[in-house]
Structures are given as structure tokens and as C-alpha cells.
Amino acid sequence: MSRTEVERVAPAELSALRHALAIARRGPSNGPNPRVGAVLLSPEGEVLGEGWHRGAGTPHAEVAALVDAAARGSDTAGATAVVTLEPCNHTGRTGPCSEALIAAGIGRVVVSVADPNPVAAGGAQRLRDAGVDVQTGVLADEGRELLGAWLPSVERGRPFVTLKLATSLDGRVAAADGSSRWITSEVSRRHAHDLRAEVGAIVVGTGTVLADDPSLTARNAADELHGQQPLRVVVGHRRVPPGARLHGPGGELLTVQSHDPAAVLAVLAEREVRHVLVEGGPTLAAAFVRAGLVDEVHAYVAPVLLGAGPPALADLGIATIGDAVRLTTRSVLPLGPDVLIVATPEPTSTSSKEH
Template identity: 80%
Template sequence: MASTDLGTGAPVAAAELTAMRRALALALRGPASDPNPRVGCVLLGPDGEVRGEGWHRGAGTPHAEVAALADAAARGLPTEGATAVVTLEPCNHTGRTGPCSEALIAAGVARVVVSVDDPNPVASGGVERLRSAGVDVQTGVLTAEGRAVLGAWLPSVERGRPFVTLKIAMSLDGRIAAADGSSRWITSEVSRHHAHDLRAEVDAIAVGTGTALVDDPSLTARNAAGELHGHQPLRVVVGHRDVPADARLRGPGGELVHLRTHDPAQVLAELHARDVRHVLVEGGPTLAAAFVRAGLVDELHAYVAPVLLGSGPSAMADLGVVSIGDAVRLTTRSVIPLGPDVLVVATIDPPSPTEEP
């Protein structure tokens, strides 16, 4: 059987690579918005045949490895001597569920193939525990694909704060509203549907009090028919002014959280304490600039419409840029046509190192 050596442990067999791709596809069945990661697992017999499959269905449910073991049991297939192919290092701690490392050991699994090491210090250590029990472990298999499936969860855990996506919807000349304040609608219906799908994948949406008072948004995630998605993110208002009692933010949708601060770092700390992994900052320009100045934007989604306004509020407030050398530079990751509009997905480049005199 063909094999490839991709890291520690015995070489990876072709059947294990196929199983890892299947495990990654299974992982994507899990909820995009959840404190826990999307994980998939496939159990293989000695000849590479599938004995069980599983994925994590959300916080409080069995982890992917345990689900795969249960699937094997339901099929009446043994797990003794099996290989577990899993997208994330098996956990080694007891939370709402027990350690997956111990479950695999108890099931007699002989080998474990892992895509991504778990960066969470609370849950990591599964590889060491498995090896100490005599289980052969191969790590680093299809790691890029594994990281992509984990999405915002992975950098959130690595950085100890929510992953921040800054969303801007603007005219071609960088305006978010006309001179009279009207802004519905600069972008197309196609773009708005896309933005609602993004809302349905995040844990929280944040706006400043200015946007809350002027635009009176509902900050809900809706489908094309205008119905609420099953998952509704937290609705976060940042600033000191009160949210009116009759505001749409108090209507149907996610929980309203009012954070009376102007400090983006404090906002993220409070959301992290609520197990928020991914926050979408939607505005307005003052809040957007505050997050950019603080260096706390991980990804920018700019919906750009082929519209010229010439005046009106700009998409970004003052960033303190005096000369072109001070400009905040970004790297474009993708450009997606959305009807007449385009979505530019970009990341902010790190500042250039200061040259020594």
C-alpha cells in the first residue's frame, strides 16, 4: 500500500489520507458558530476499511472520536487494533465530556493520525497521553486543510481572544451613507444576503452606540425569505450611551449585550469570557477605526458597490495617518463578485519594522 511520511509516527498510508479528507468533510457538518471546534473522525480497520465515522455536533455533545466509536459499535464492528484518523488532536481533559484520548485507549485503538495539534492548553496533551499508552501517533497530516476547517476557532484559541472580522459596506468612493444620512441600500440584495450568511456563522456582531442610535439596526441573521436563521449571534453595542427601550435591537434575535467602554481590547476580553470565538464588527466608522488602530482586526470584508456619492460619512474614521508612509496596508485574499458589487476579503499587513538610524 502506498504511503507518505509526513511527520512523527509510522508513514501515512493512502487509505489514511483518504480517511483524513473524509474526516475533514465530516467536520464541516458541525456548527460554524460554537465555543468548541469543528472536528471529524474516521476509524479504519487493519485493511483500511471504514469501521466508524463521527463529527462533533456542538458544545455538550460527544466529541468526534467518541461519536466514531459509537458508530462502530452500532455497526457491530470491533475497534481493537483500529486506526483513528482525526482532524484535531484528541483532547486530554474532562469538560462536559470525558477525555477522547482515554476513550481511544479504552477502545483498543492502535494508531491515531492527526491533522492539527490542539493549541488549547486546557485540552492539549492527547498525543503524549496516547503515546504513553503505546499508541502509535502520526501528526501533521493535511495540516493546511485542517486549519482551514477549524476557521476562526483556531486563531481565537491561539491568541486568547475572539477572531475579529471587520465588515464594511460602501460606495466605490468609500462612503457608507449619503450627505443626508440615508444608506439603504448602497449595496445590492445579493451582497446583503451574503452578509446575512456571514452573520449566521459568527458568535457576536458589534456596533457602536452611534450606529445603534442613528440606524436602529436589528443585527439579526436572516435567510433569503427574511426569516431568522436558527443561530442568532449576540448583539453587542459598544459605548456609553443608552440603547432606547424601543430599539429594534431589543426585538427578536440574539441576546443584547451592552459594553459601556470605548476600548476594543476590553470588548474582546468581555466577549472572550462569554466563549465568543468570532466577532463581526459592523460599524460605524468610529468603532471600525478604533479596532484598526488597536491592531485587533484579523480580517476585513469590504462590500463595494459601483456607486458614487461624492460626500457623506466615510467608511473609516481618523486612523492617525499623516503621510502615505503611515498608511495601513492590506493584503487582498480574495475578490468575490456579488451581483453588481464585489466583496474584497483582506488581512491587515503587520507594520514595517522601523529602520535603525
Template identity: 80%
Template sequence: MSSIETGVRAPSEADAMRRALELGRRGPATGPNPRVGAVLLDPSGDVLGEGWHRGAGTAHAEVAALTDAAERGADVRGATAVVTLEPCNHTGRTGPCSEALIAAGVGRVVVSVPDPNPVAAGGAERLRAAGVDVETGLLADEGRALLGAWLPSVERGRPFVTLKLATSLDGRIAAADGSSRWITSDVSRRHAHDLRSEVDAIVVGTGTALVDDPSLTARNAAGELHGHQPLRVVVGHRDVPDGARLRGPGGELVQARTHDPAEVLALLAEREVRHVLVEGGPTLAAAFLRAGLVDEVHAYVAPVLLGSGPSAMGDLGVATIGGAVRLTTRSVLPLGPDVFVVATVDPHSPTEEH
């Protein structure tokens, strides 16, 4: 049985990969597992089955596509599996996808991105050893984009770190008297809450937790909690008071009793955290930058001048312009009166660790 209507041209493998990428985007953006989509084509190019990974503990995309094909009554022997990520070759919460494809009699596998995870990699080799034709690299840039923070997290062996800043035009996060609500607009704050809902953990220092008393939740425009709430991580040795807003509804509260950013990330990696949002304050932001552990910066900049007050960034140890931490701007988005800038950190910028 085919999902292609009579008279409609069968998709090419590139078309099928675009469809697989579309399917993969239906999966959760958070959690330990990547977004993956898969499409099964018969020898004439018609679609036999489709699937995507719906989250940790559920069927992987390839198995979901095989199940879909079986429910349609389709014969997948000799079929081509078009998959956004190399089929895994290990047993975790589920079995190896490479073995499932071999057992189903699939004759060819087309992959967008090889799996960088040493635990799961090797699926392409296993498939070839079983006589399956394997091609990798189809629409690789699109495949990497689908994987988002998961890919660099696996490649670097630690959570991907986004540093969030919300400042006046002259880099202040509060007025001289300490008042800070609100520098940026409602539009920017709604945008920031949406981004919170797409990360695994939000990290602040104890100073921010005690002075600002944040809730660190992800809420929609109506003020309701998003379905996904990231871990709320407080870095430092001081306790969070029992009556703090961090004790209220939202993600689990985790206290990382250290001042070492590398230890914080190691603790979160043990909890299968892939994407960390560092929100404050200036001392913590500087510590992560000095350690060379910031991958990208999200900056909300309001057209406001304060002239004095606390800066968004603590001491980076920069004595000359040559020691500046350099970033590359990736995108600029107007948000009401504000501007939202996404920039990646130049890995060659001088820091304590580089």
C-alpha cells in the same frame, strides 16, 4: 463490520482524513468548540466507524466514531483513528478523548492539526505514553481551514475579529444628507446576512445603534430568522432605548459599557465567543484597527460615487503613506453589481499597539 462495499478499495489514511474533514464540516460553524471529524480504520484499511462533533455538550468526534463502530458491531482493537484535530486530554463538558481511544484499544492515531488550546492539549503525548502510535500533520492546511476562526481565536487568546465594510466606490457609507439605504445591492445584503449567521457576535457602537436603529439579525432570503442568531453587542456608555429594534427578536443584546476594544473582546471571551463581526460605525472600526485587533476585513463595494458624506473609516492616526494599514487580498467575489473583497490585515501594519 465495514462500511466499504465488497470489491471497493479500502481508503488510505489520506482518503480517510479527507472523509473526516468532510464529516467535520457537518458540525456547527459557531460556538466555543471546533469542527472536528473522525474515521476509524481496521488494520486492513476498511472503515469501522465515523463521527463528528455536533456542538458544545455533545460527544466529541472520536467518541462519536467509537459509538458508531459499536453500533455496527465492529471490533476497534488495533484500529487506526484518523482525526482532524488532536484528541483532547482534559475533562470539560465531556471526558478526554485520548482516554476513550486508549480504553477502546486503538493502536494508531493520525492527526491533521495539533490542538493549540493549552487546556485541552496533550492528547498526543498521553496516547504515546500508553503505547499508541501517533502521527500529526496529515493534510494540515485542510485541517486548519476546517477549524476556521476557532483556531486563530485560541492561538491569540481572544475572539477572531472580522471588520465588515459596505461602501460606495469612493469609500462612503451614506450620502451627505445621511441617507444610506441602500448603497449595496440585494445580492450583497443577502450574502452579508448569511455571513452573520456564521459568527458568534455582531458588534456596533452606540452611535450606529441610535442613529441607524439596526436589528442586527441574520435572516434568509425570505426574511426569516436563521436558526443561529449571534449576540448583538453595543459598545459605549449610552443606553439602547426600550423601543429600539435591537430589543426585538434575534440574538441576546449585550451592552459593553466601554470604548476600549480590548475590553470588549475580553468580555466576549468570557462568554466563549470565538468569532466577532464588527459592523459599525466608522469610529468603532477605526478603534479596533488602531488597537491592532482586526484580523480580516470583509468589504462590500458598490459601483456608486457619492463624492461627499460620511466615510467608512474614522481617523486611524495615519499622517504619511508609510503609516497606512496594509492588507492582503485573499479573495474577490462579484455579487450582482457589487464586489465582495476578503482581506487580511498585515500584522506589521503601524497602529497604536504595533
């Protein structure tokens, strides 16, 4: 935020925006809609109402804040709406928030992040056209961080893809006899379940289904299913056995009879999936990497040496070190005896392959 922008934002508005960012996190992280928070302030800087988006089909944060203000008996004429994402300007499952704010007599709107969705964007301009003072780009880094995978998913027109790897120190995902339970520790596996709870879909290949019989569920520390379960996606032409654990409790099971990662993501985009976790074996992992469709890698690395067994990735067709897919490390997190490395591919390694 520039110095001029800082001068245009009152301390009460900055405080309200930080609160809006905090309450927005109460909303679901794995639905088709973004996490959004809103706080309404009087001209004197007092809180009139607040709200957050609770999931698809429910009132947006701005409308929830207006409802809260009405319940408190607050007059919103001339008030300031502080929101984490630009108010929408379209009618979907709910009406346009820009119109709701105008009807409520809001005089000023402070926005953290502009909406990149061409369907919903335009709220800021609609408000300005109605005479509302609008300030955008306030605490934008914090706003983008809140939106997580939703933001790049909308910007790229496809689900954001996280590739999960769980390997030995020498890069093996199983021993020579195929056994893989357990390379990583219980601490790492619990962290991985928390990651599953944040995504809209988990993708594996038929080879993993036949070899490991996974359930692909998200469970808490008590080994209970989380309230919201990701879609379970099996890629390939072989059939999921009738007795497979994938038919048990958990998210909906979807089979995609294709080996093309772009086709898989297109199917999931139609279902409004914003974040995909690829958990398949070396073949599926390599296919997504080769296609340039991996946005982030979560590598759980255990201090174990196997010396043989399948590697984390199948052949990428790389013959020389100059063609290596290079990544930028974003974080390193110790997990019991293991380490989680979160990294993102460098633009030069994927931009030419992006579908």
C-alpha cells in the same frame, strides 16, 4: 506534509481524513468549540465508524465515532482513528478523547492539526505514552482551513475579529444626509447575512443603534431567522432605546459600557465567543483598526459614487502614506453589481499595536 510523512500515511488513511474533514463541516461554525471529524478504520482499511462534533456539550468527534462503531457492531481493538484535530486530553463538558481512544483499544491515530489550546492539548503525547502510534500534521493546511476563526482565536487568546465594511466606490458608508439604504445590492446583503450566521457575535456602537435601528439578525434567503443567532453587542455608554429593534427576535442583547476594543473582546472571550463581526460605523471601525485588533476585513464595494458623506473609517491618526495600514488581499468575489474584497492586515501594521 513531508515525503517521509506521506510514506507513513496509507492511502486509506488519507481518504478517511478527507472524509473526516467533510463531515466535520456538519457541525456548528459559530460555537465555542471547533469543527472536528473522526473516522475509525480497521487494519484492512475498512470504515468501522465515523462521527463529528455537533456542538458544545455533545460528544466529541472521536467519541461519536466510537459510538457509531459500537452501533455497527465493529471491533475497534487495533483500529486506526483518523481525526481532524488532536484528541483532547482534559475533562471539560465531556471527558478526554485520548482516554476514550485508549480504552477502545485504538492502535494508531492520524491527526491533521495539533490542538493549540493549552487546556486541551497533550492528547497526542498521552496516546504515545500508552503505546499508540500517532502521526500528526497530515493535510494540515486543509485542517487549519476547516477550523477557520477558531484556530487563530485560541492561538491569540481572544476572539478573531472580522471588520465588515459596505461602501460606495469612493469609500462612503452613507450620503451627506445620512441615508445609507441601500448602497450595496441585495446579493451583497444576502452574503453578509450568511457571514453573520457564521460568527458568535456582532458588535456595533451606540451611534449605529440610534442612527440605523438595526436588528443585527442572521436571515436566510426567505428572510427567516437562521437557527443559531449571533450575540448582539452594543458598545458605548448611551442607552439602547426601549423600542429598538434590538429588543426583538434574534440573539441575546449585550451592552458593554466601554470604548476600548480590547475590553470589549475580553468580555466576549469570557463568554467563549471565538469570532466577532464588527459592523459598527466609522468611529467603532477606526477604534478597532487603531488598536490593532482587526484580523480580517470584508469590504463590500458598490459601483456607486456619492462624493460626500461619512467615510468607512474615522480618523486613524495617519499623517503620511508611510504609516498607512496596509492589507493583503485574500480574495475578490463578484456579488451581483458589487465586489467583496477579503483582506488581512500585514503583520507589520498590527504587531506593534496588538493587545
